[in-house]
Amino acid sequence: MGAAQKVVIITGASQGIGAALVKGYRDRNYRVVASSRSIKQSSDPDVLTVSGDVADPKTAERIVSQALERFGRIDTLVNNAGIFIAKPFTDYTDEDYANALATNLNGFFNVTRRAASEMEKQGSGHIVQITTSLVDHANSSVPSVLASLTKGGLNAATRSLAIEYAKKGIRVNAVSPGAIKTPLHGPETHEFLANLHPVGRMGEIRDIVDAVLYLEGASFVTGEILHVDGGQSAGH
Numbered sequence: 001m002g003a004a005q006k007v008v009i010i011t012g013a014s015q016g017i018g019a020a021l022v023k024g025y026r027d028r029n030y031r032v033v034a035s036s037r038s039i040k041q042s043s044d045p046d047v048l049t050v051s052g053d054v055a056d057p058k059t060a061e062r063i064v065s066q067a068l069e070r071f072g073r074i075d076t077l078v079n080n081a082g083i084f085i086a087k088p089f090t091d092y093t094d095e096d097y098a099n100a101l102a103t104n105l106n107g108f109f110n111v112t113r114r115a116a117s118e119m120e121k122q123g124s125g126h127i128v129q130i131t132t133s134l135v136d137h138a139n140s141s142v143p144s145v146l147a148s149l150t151k152g153g154l155n156a157a158t159r160s161l162a163i164e165y166a167k168k169g170i171r172v173n174a175v176s177p178g179a180i181k182t183p184l185h186g187p188e189t190h191e192f193l194a195n196l197h198p199v200g201r202m203g204e205i206r207d208i209v210d211a212v213l214y215l216e217g218a219s220f221v222t223g224e225i226l227h228v229d230g231g232q233s234a235g236h
């Protein structure tokens with residue numbers, strides 16, 4: 001296809017929200033670079049898969065260089081790869097801390113820095129983080145400070161980058177989900193998690209994909225933390 005066909009990088013694309021985002025962007029005729037540690041090759045010629053740990057700068061290097069080599073441009077980056085470790089504060093281990101920062105923060109930094117540099121050259125782009133609504137409403141039944149520490153950092157970085165890039169044609173947004181029905185949550189937890197939301201249900205993967213695709217087309221929206229959380233951030 002011609003140079004106008006857009007290209008999106010999606011991290012954490014092997015399952016859950018990331019895998020659904022691949023389909024959502026393909027349905028909009030984007031070419032997709034899909035990455036995760038265990039991702040399998042795709043039979044779709046417009047989906048390039050790059051396997052590796054997003055916390056490793058070499059993975060980020062490969063994601064961006066292969067995206068450019070194969071598709072020639074980068075229009076959107078969705079920083080979706082992430083881990084969630086919920087524990088009382090003093091139960092967290094050094095390893096939990098290192099893993100949460102490596103995946104959620106180093107992963108964001110490694111890929112975004114390289115992709116943004118290409119977007120700057122193009123004079124256009126869109127960067128979206130998937131964070132968590134728990135940043136804005138800590139819940140005594142789900143202690144998870146490492147999620148707040150890392151995803152809260154991403155919310156802050158979203159606003160900061162949105163301003164830094166506002167006049168350069170690059171928008172930066174985040175989607176802040178409540179508990180979503182993905183492989184992250186075993187079915188035995190669903191009733192408990194549903195009751196944490198004012199609307200009385202968990203979110204569906206489609207709810208997050210719709211929010212990201214809304215932001216994709218929302219040319220006047222930047223620096224937004226879009227809560228898709230069944231009312232959690234509004235109150236209880």
Ligand SMILES: NC(=O)c1ccc[n+]([C@@H]2O[C@H](COP(=O)([O-])OP(=O)(O)OC[C@H]3O[C@@H](n4cnc5c(N)ncnc54)[C@H](OP(=O)(O)O)[C@@H]3O)[C@@H](O)[C@H]2O)c1
Nearest residue numbers: 012013014015016017036037038053054082179180182184
């Ligand atoms: N589900 C929820 O309730 C919920 C709520 C709020 C926020 N979120 C956020 O939404 C995002 C997606 O969540 P999900 O529920 O779809 O999670 P998931 O089903 O556990 O999927 C996580 C994805 O991230 C990849 N990943 C994890 N660690 C990685 C690493 N070090 N390097 C590269 N890829 C890595 C996994 O693939 P590999 O194992 O192949 O690497 C997988 O594709 C995460 O950032 C999560 O924090 C989810």
